[in-house]
Amino acid sequence: MEKYLEFKNVKKSFPGVMALKGVSFRADAGRVMALLGENGAGKSTLLKVMSGDLQPEEGEIIISGESKKFASPRDAIDTGISVIYQERQSVPELSVMENVFSGDLPLTKLGFIDKKKMREETQKIIDKFDLPIHPSDKVGMLSVAHQQMVEIMKSYRRNSEIIAFDEPTSSLADHEVVKLFELIRELKKEGKIILYVSHRMAEIFEICDDIVVFKDGAHVKDFDAHSVKEDELISAMVGRDIGDVFSTLSRNTKFGDVLLEAKGMGSSKIHNISFQLRAGEVIGFAGLVGAGRTETVRALFGADKLTEGEIYLEGKKVIFKSPADAIREGIAFCPEDRKAQGLILHSTVRENISVPVLKKIRGGSVFLNRAEEKKLADTAVEKYSIKTPTIEKKCVELSGGNQQKVILGRWTSEKMPVKVLILDEPTKGIDVGTKAEIYQTICNFAKEGIGIIFISSELPEVLGISDRLYVMREGHITGCLDRNEATEESILTLAMSDTDNQNGGEGK
Ligand SMILES: Nc1ncnc2c1ncn2[C@@H]1O[C@H](COP(=O)(O)OP(=O)(O)OP(=O)(O)O)[C@@H](O)[C@H]1O
Ligand SMILES: [Mg+2]
Structure with a gap:
């Protein structure tokens, strides 16, 4: 029988908002379908309906011809549906194999947990996907990427026919994304039905076959991922043409004096970090995930202890014992992990x-x-x-x-005079239209004389927004590039090379 997943007129509302206004579309087996749309378009809500976390008011989910209703997440799992989110879902205290078999532990004839079977089966999946994981590793000790792999193993073990990913790459390093895509391709080969939510266009083109675009809770258009152009997708999502985001930015062209300077700064994770930021300037920190960019700004902000070096603000040496000290001096910090560090x-x-x-x-x-x-x-x-x-x-x-x-x-407040604004991956999970607005807001801050430190793992973004770029690798700054000399290649060379290159750029 032909395998497919179909949504028919699915409606879901929350107080004050209709999150899904009668969504209908169909996804076929052995293909990856992208769900695309602006923030709040209803993508995650649809996945939550599908996984039994939310009950729709109306509509049906049809799997290979049969209409299904899920009273609970357990129901959906038993029907063969798994949703992999960006946030951790596994139990950190348990081992990989215990997580892979959670809710379904194999027992021996005598009623004991059959550890041998658990280990063997887990190892089989590890070998199949060639994963750098061990069955008895404690999940809490694994990286985010590896924890996500455990989730995928879990859904594979359960024999889920439908696997959905909700922004799975937002916390992954580039090489981890490569591995994730290998896994997804493998699942596709096995004929699974795969749904994929992401705001990163390049990924959509790389891994997806079909695309459905959502807008304000409605499904507005379908595309073939192999032939559609990026600007067609964007205008379907935002309902307008946003053009080339960076070339249309109105940027600051005059910089003031040096506002902030780090001299030989170090903490437990970074060493000998020196850079300058002028008033009205946007400096970018590029590098691979784990290069020490977040650690650098944390040390600057008083969140991590300085073990060496000095910080000067407007020419005056400052010592920030805590973030409160830094905030008092006009340093503002938007952290990367919005849930853990930022938002109540x-x-x-x-x-x-x-x-x-x-x-x-x-x-x-x-x-x-x-x-x-x-x-x-x-x-x-x-x-x-x-x-x-x-x-x-x-x-x-x-x-x-x-x-x-x-x-x-x-x-945004005038009540709080900010001198230096530190943004760590500020556009993570943000849709293309809003990204463009945020870049302009940042440029407007710069025009007011605020110095901006911008960290991003997306090269086109950090290239597009920065006046100067510092590249980091393994806790060191490996080079500084001026806006007009920086390219994706020159950044990557510095991000990966062994040799230090400190020439170029004014701030050393
Ligand atoms: N638990 C909830 N209670 C109330 N409103 C909610 C809840 N979850 C989602 N919403 C609302 O439903 C709408 C759709 O949200 P949803 O999370 O599905 O968007 P999304 O397409 O996943 O967006 P993003 O790309 O930002 O993740 C939004 O207006 C949101 O505020
Ligand atoms: Mg979402």
Whole structure:
């Protein structure tokens, strides 16, 4: 019998928003189907309906001709559906094989857990996909990428026919993405039905066969991934042509004096880091994941202890014992991991945006100036097009990309004079249209004289936005490139080479 997955008129609403407005489409076996759409378009909601996490108000899910209803996630799993998210799902305290068999432990005739069988079967899957994992590794000790592999092994062991990925690469290094794609190709060869959600266009073109585009909870268009052009996809998603994002940016062209300087800075993970940032300048930090970019800005921000070197702000030596010291001096930091480090998920959009300026809004009074707080949140919602019915919505209920925008929204306030803005992977999980708006907002900050430090693993992005680029490898700066001399090749050479190259660029 022909295998397929079909959604028919699936509807799902939340208070104040219709997340799915009657979605219908079909995905076939042995193919990878991309779900594409702006932040809040309904992609994750559809996957949650499919995995039994959410109950639709209307509509059907049909698998190979049979209409299915999932009362619980367990139901969906038993029907052969697995969804792999970017966040960790495995149990960190358990071993790889215990996770792979979780909910379904094999027993011996005497009723003991059959460890031998677990180990053997797990090893078989490891060998099949050629994974750098051991059955008895503790999952909590594995990297994010390897934990994700455990999830995939789990779905493979259960013999899931339908495997969906929701932004699986957002925390992976390039070589880890290569491995993930090998796995997906293998699953495809076995005739699985695969759904793939990502905002990264290059990935869609590389791994997907079919594309469905979502807009505001509706399925608007289908494309053949092998023949469609990127700008066709973008205009289907955003409903307009956004052109070449970087060439149309209105950039700052005049830089001021050196605002921030690091001299021989080091922490437990980085060594001898020296760089300069001028007022109104955007400097980028490029490098492979694990090169020490986040550690560099953490050390700068007082989040990690400096073991060597000095930091100068406006020519004056500063010592930040904690992030609070850095914030007081006008350094703002948007961290990479929005859930762990940034966002208070169960608080509202309004509360999350006003966090850094609470003291200022109070102005010494014990009462909060509600009107002021509301104005701040409204401005941020507009500036970053945060998609939320009201500022009173809890952040946990926003789509992934919109949560990221709330973090950025914290740094819009006039109440908080920011001198240096540090952005660590600020566009992770953000759709193309909003990305363009965020780049312009960053350039506008620069025009006001703010110095920007921008970290990104996406080369075209860090190339497009930065006035100067520092490249890191293994905890060191291996070179500095000026905007006009930097190319993807020159960055990659510095990111991977053994030899230091400190020439080029003004800031050393
Ligand atoms: N648990 C929830 N409670 C209330 N509203 C929700 C909840 N989950 C999602 N929504 C809303 O449903 C809409 C669709 O969200 P969804 O997470 O499906 O978007 P998405 O396409 O995955 O976006 P992104 O690319 O940003 O991850 C959004 O407006 C979101 O705020
Ligand atoms: Mg999502």
